[in-house]
Amino acid sequence: MSQADNPFLAIAAPWIAGLTPYVPGKPVSELERELGIQDSVKLASNENPLGPGSRARAAMNLALAELGRYPDGGGYDLRRALAEHHGVSPASITVGNGSNDVLDLVARVFLQPGVESVFSEHAFAVYPIATQSVGATARVAKARDYGHDLDAMAALVTDKTRVVWIANPNNPTGTWLTATALKSFVGSLPPTCILVVDEAYTEYVSEPDFPDATHWIETFPNLIVTRTFSKAHGLAALRIGYGISDPKLADLLNRVRQPFNVNALAQAAAIAAISDREHVRASVELNRAGIKQLIGGFDRLGLGYIPSVGNFVTVDLGRPAGPVNDALLKRGVILRPVGNYGLPNHLRISIGTEDENARCLAALEAVLAA
């Protein structure tokens, strides 16, 4: 049904008509069903090719026995474990059904019709959706070299701005901001404006001046930092993430949070995953080798790319990505078109295993030569 044909729009909140749903990476099962193929490779959703670590798996097995009961709605053990890990108080933690959930809580608490949020061109697609879903207005700053231009963003902040969204590093560009630049930006914001620093990929980054913004929450009460177990911890299907902020900010988020938003398997797995440094180390190492492998392939094929510090890299095909993507799908390789991010000639490739990366490069070479 086309949007215009939907009679419920007449009674929906007016801003709902302009919303388009988030488009996730195509599931392997869907592609294989559609094309009648097998053995396809999905490098479309920045998932960890190693999946969960052994400690998380064991914790989930134990938690199975209690699935007849509701989870701990307050996430007592999980928040204590996270608080200890970050050296903050448990009252600073807001748990979410994925970190997307926490982004949505921020929007529900601080955004409404008549106020504004600010983010960058090519920024994570959830920021415009969260903004528009509550009827607030998005102000989009021009990017600089595909990354966030903090001066351009600061220029859009007014007394109507309630939320600024920054992913560091950003998805889908893999660009990042230095500690110096980001800290001076947060210090320049008025106290009436919340800054969300989305650190979904932080574990992958080893640049010397890359910030850990969780260290700044005592200095900046209007700062919230979000983290996730979906990427380096390999728990994407469980849906678990969290925010770290001043306890007074967390208090408001917890007022609108669904009571049982994080399920019991996720809580158990996350507690075990936090201390599994070996799994994160192995995941980061595999990622580093994989990025090298892909970039080497792009160089061979004469393709440009946006330098990335995440677990993905966005390649410039120098021509519209749609037909290339369709041809790759027929070869069982699922990548992510990023036209909706203002990058119509690019495809985002999540870093996979050595074998998956090789299959992706071979398919890309064949499709581009055809």
Ligand SMILES: *Cc1c(COP(=O)(O)O)cnc(C)c1O
């Ligand atoms: C993947 C991603 C997230 C994580 O989402 P979850 O809901 O925690 O799975 C958050 N922010 C960005 C920028 C991402 O790319």
